[in-house]
Amino acid sequence: MNFLKLRSVISLTVIILTVLQTGCSSSSPTSASTLASSQTQTVTLGMSYSVTGANATPSTNGWQGVNAMVNWVNSNGGVLLSNGQHVMFSMMNAGDDASNTSTVQTLYTQLANNPAVNFLVGPYGTAASAIANPIAESTQKLILSAYGADDSLFQNNSSWRVQVIPKASEFLNTTVDLLAGIAARQNGPLKIALTSENDPFSKSVLGGVKAEIATHGTTFQVVSDSTSSGYYPGGLTNTAANQTTMNAFVAGVQPLKSDQNLLIINTGHNTDGILYTKALQAAGIQPSALALTVAPASNSFYAAIPNSYARGVMSSVAWTDSQEIYSTTNVPSGFEFYGPDQATCVSFIHQQNGNTVPSYHAALGGMAVLALAKAIEVAGTTDPTTVSKAIRHLQMQTCFGQYEVDANTGLQTAWKMLTVQWQTSADNQTLAAPTLRVVEVPASIQAATSTLIFPKP
Secondary structure (H helix, E strand, O other), rough: OOOOOOOOOOOOOHHHHHHHHHHOOOOOOOOOHOOOOOHEEEEEEEEEEOOOOOOOOHHHHHHHHHHHHHHHHHOOOOOOOOOOEEEEEEEEEEEEEEOOOOHHHHHHHHHOOOOOOOOOEEEOHHHHHHHHHHHHOOOOOOOOEOOOOHHHHHOOOOOOEEEEOHHHHHOOOHHHHHHHHHOOOOOOOOEEEEEEHHHHHHHHHHHHHHHHHHOOOOOOOEEEEHHOEEEEOOOOOOOOHHHHHHHHHHHHHHHHHHHOOOOOEEOOHHHHHHHHHHHHOOOOOOOEEEEEHHHHHHHHHHHHHHHOOOOOEEEEOOOOOOOOOOOOOOOOOEEEEEOOHHHHHHHHHHHOOOOOOOHHHHHHHHHHHHHOOOOOHHHOOOHHHHHHHHHHHHOOOOOOEEEEEEOOOOOOOOOEEEEEEOOOOOOOOOOOOOEEEEEEOOOOOOOOOOOOOOOOO
């Protein structure tokens, strides 16, 4: 029998040793179809995702990432247990949660109480995760919170949840540090305006931005802050009425109009981020730097903003398919590399999304699957309690990023966001079309980046 255990670092030496130890003449991965039923067991991952509603784009990307890595695990013979069995993954889609928390409650109650479901992948967003996580806790079913970023979701030392996504309070730290480097080369502090959506995730990100700004002393001068000046409404959908609402909000933030050398950071989500950017453009506001959470990370963002105003817009992402940031060559001390390389990750995701450019949410879903696979391998069993303990003590780097959580709370501590910027051939002659380029990485990693375009064109 030929099989390949999912290994942390797949090297030629390991493959040769595996072949010799098992009497194999080939190191090719074993597919599920070549294994006898007595040699395999299947665990089912249950989740819902948003086919419709405000979260449809990032949530669908996340679903595609989950399925991509499930397929990768299974195509490589599954996870080898200590008893010699191979664990294969299957997915149970609970249906369209429609970006609605009431629907999330119904669907995750069904999943958590379904004995055929072994583990859960959380729904998209902080509000939905706040519903799903306690349901998983009450039924003692491990939930991998791949899209619930708010730190507050992990404050009660719960045993059955872990955070996969980088935590919200550090979402824009890399971007703030990048801008601080620019400010240090200027004469005097750079003025910065901070605006935000009125929802827990966005407020948490804003709080983290303010804390990171404070670490840079007098580098920045905050001239506007939604904490005191007011937030725009949460959950805005793409309607003419909501665009009018956003236009009015932007018009009411006086510093946005009065200083064209301003740095602007906005914390929000996908649809509202597009409305916000359009409102800035309509008002004739041309900041020297514009950074938003979530929205610019979508491949559809650039086309959604008229007249190339999206050029130079920055965002925070966990991963990008166009630049390899995490590899076997830059693994931090104490961590180990696990899973496929960048090219393979991209290939499997492209098989799910019709060979289109994914948003980083695909990486969040993919990381959840790889973390679970590694935890099962370490545990040597699929026993839920043992796996739940193992997943809290992993230190791993994948093609997507880094995974380590606080063992007591399950809060993500290792994975940090990258800073990306929309650039065109006018900025980089190698680009055939507008592309998100990584312009800064966290201090914990060393990787090649593109040059930041500053000020924003």
